[in-house]
Amino acid sequence: MSATTMPGDHVDMPNGPEVVSGIDFHVSGHAHDADHSHDTGTMLGFWLYLMSDCLIFGVLFAVHAVVGQNFAGGPAPADIFEIDMILLSTFMLLFSSITYGFAVINMQQRKLRNTALWLIVTGVFGAAFLGLEVREFLHLWSIGAVPMESAFLSSFWLLVGTHGLHVTVGTIWLCVLLVQLYMHGITDANERRVMCLSLFWHFLDLIWIGVFSFVYLAAVLL
Template sequence: MGHTETIDPNKPLEYQTEKSRLNILGFWIFLGAEVALFATLFATYFVLTGRLADGPGPGELFEIKGVLIETFILLTSSFTCGIAIHEMRRGSKKGLMIWFGLTLLLGLGFLYFEIEEFIHYVHEGATIQTSAYWSSFFTLLGTHGAHVSLGIGWMIMILIQVARHGLNTTTTRKAFIISLYWHFLDVVWIFIFTGVYLMGMVM
């Protein structure tokens, strides 16, 4: 792919080619579309709040402890993912892989606690079929959880590419884009934490 652009030492590797810059811009546009997707799920959730069909309500089932564990795991994974990109920009392939590895472990930990929480709700009689409220709850949180699962698979594949090819304009661009995706999942979680859990416990 012998591009002839010269390397500009003031820019990180992932911004060196025009194609990379446009790929990254394109990913931001994709994230804009994801914002619209999650907005529709949040709107549905808020409109259906209180539609319990005589089933259990969120105030009875939500527990702040488990929710805070999930929140801090995801927040920390966003931080380790940021450090991974910092290490990548220092030219440290090993640093990138270690911090991405930590991010992956935290992502798996988050999924473990989230699935545990869902199983608990189902045992308490709140399933996706119980009421309009729980349908919208599981759709919103399930879509976020599915994004996290996809992100884990994606990050593993990027790690394999970095391990095999090292840091070049292509692999750094790919690593940077998965980092944007991962931070975005944390942004969505902030709104789930606030709009679903905190408000569910207040109302």
């Protein structure tokens, strides 16, 4: 970078650090005042990301609403869905939501060990949910209910698969977060990360409500 400095860079350079330190000053001043790391705007930014993610899911739900009855002679929801297994995975996600809440409470009380334990429990429930989902997908694949079969199955695999992908990413994030907590303890940065993943995790549970109500329960009745 510095090896190829242009004359213009010399003009810009003095401004750079000044701006950065200005931001740092405000951030630390803020954290001091409210004793809270999420006044930096990160939480609001992450929230806006979640809202855009919500739109992605909304579009996938809209697609499923439009083509969800087009079976093209293939299997219908009542033929292929095992509602008792869906109830089980719903409870896995619900349990993981409340255990994540307990992790956040313990983090705010600066109890690193309890925070990590609750996060691990959350991860186990998340992994159980993913295991049930993989089991369902393998079952569907084995009976020929593949995405290529009908428009209904295409949008089903896309919608539920996208949600499952999010949970997978969230579980990986959880593991990385545990390593960061182990290495650095409950710092401001780690606290912010835990709060962001908290939003992400609860958001995924919220999307799942739409999935089980609309994709599974209502479709089985129709």
